[in-house]
Amino acid sequence: MFRIVGIRLEMHFTFLLLLGYAAWEGWSGVPEAPWLGMAWFVMYVLLAFGCVVLHEFGHALTARRFGVRTRRILLTPIGGMAEFESIPRKPLQEIAIAFAGPAVNFVLVGLILLFVDFPGPHDLLMLSFAPSAIFKQLVAINLVLGCFNLVPVFPMDGGRVLRAALALRLSYLRATQIASWVGKTLAVLAALAMLFVVGNPMGAVLFAFIFYAADREYKMVRQRETEAEFWRQWMERFQAPPPPPPSA
Numbered sequence: 001m002f003r004i005v006g007i008r009l010e011m012h013f014t015f016l017l018l019l020g021y022a023a024w025e026g027w028s029g030v031p032e033a034p035w036l037g038m039a040w041f042v043m044y045v046l047l048a049f050g051c052v053v054l055h056e057f058g059h060a061l062t063a064r065r066f067g068v069r070t071r072r073i074l075l076t077p078i079g080g081m082a083e084f085e086s087i088p089r090k091p092l093q094e095i096a097i098a099f100a101g102p103a104v105n106f107v108l109v110g111l112i113l114l115f116v117d118f119p120g121p122h123d124l125l126m127l128s129f130a131p132s133a134i135f136k137q138l139v140a141i142n143l144v145l146g147c148f149n150l151v152p153v154f155p156m157d158g159g160r161v162l163r164a165a166l167a168l169r170l171s172y173l174r175a176t177q178i179a180s181w182v183g184k185t186l187a188v189l190a191a192l193a194m195l196f197v198v199g200n201p202m203g204a205v206l207f208a209f210i211f212y213a214a215d216r217e218y219k220m221v222r223q224r225e226t227e228a229e230f231w232r233q234w235m236e237r238f239q240a241p242p243p244p245p246p247s248a
């Protein structure tokens, strides 16, 4: 889409499906004023994703401090993803980068609460374009984003914190495998709960995405580790010291 402080911001095409879904929900959900409902729902999604973008810049700019460049920030219906050119292999750096995103959301909450009161349930159900109502929505959006991302499940930041914490003791691959198992198990349980307890198929789709992301994260790391191991062995053989000369 465009470039901010040297980082490319891109939108996955399914993001447009989400906007369409929001427009439809607004249109059909507010029969007394369908156009108003539609505009409000679309505005809400755009506001939420504005906060997601700021969250991702929190990761990207922290990563830059450690010398890790961000290839792009990709927006998908389940949120943003900052894609780094390299993965910091220092667990403490990875933890700092992962925490930086939610930290942005909590800082935003703090800043907005200087100007508006803490929102109550009534404020959040109100479809209002008044600035104070919008700021109260922003408080809720940022609280949800900050907390949800700290859940210890890939691809959420909490999953990365979990992996990095495990990697302090285990190999990076093993740490990723365990974090990925935790994520996949929780995603399956949450998707089943969404389908059979809550009755929200969109929620189940979200957790299917999370399952897929957890699986992909592990497979990517495994492939990278296998390649790295291959080259390491190859280099070792190539650089092996010559056999000692036979002693006379």
Ligand SMILES: [Zn+2]
Binding pocket: 055, 056, 059, 098, 101, 102, 149, 156, 157
């Ligand atoms: Zn994040």
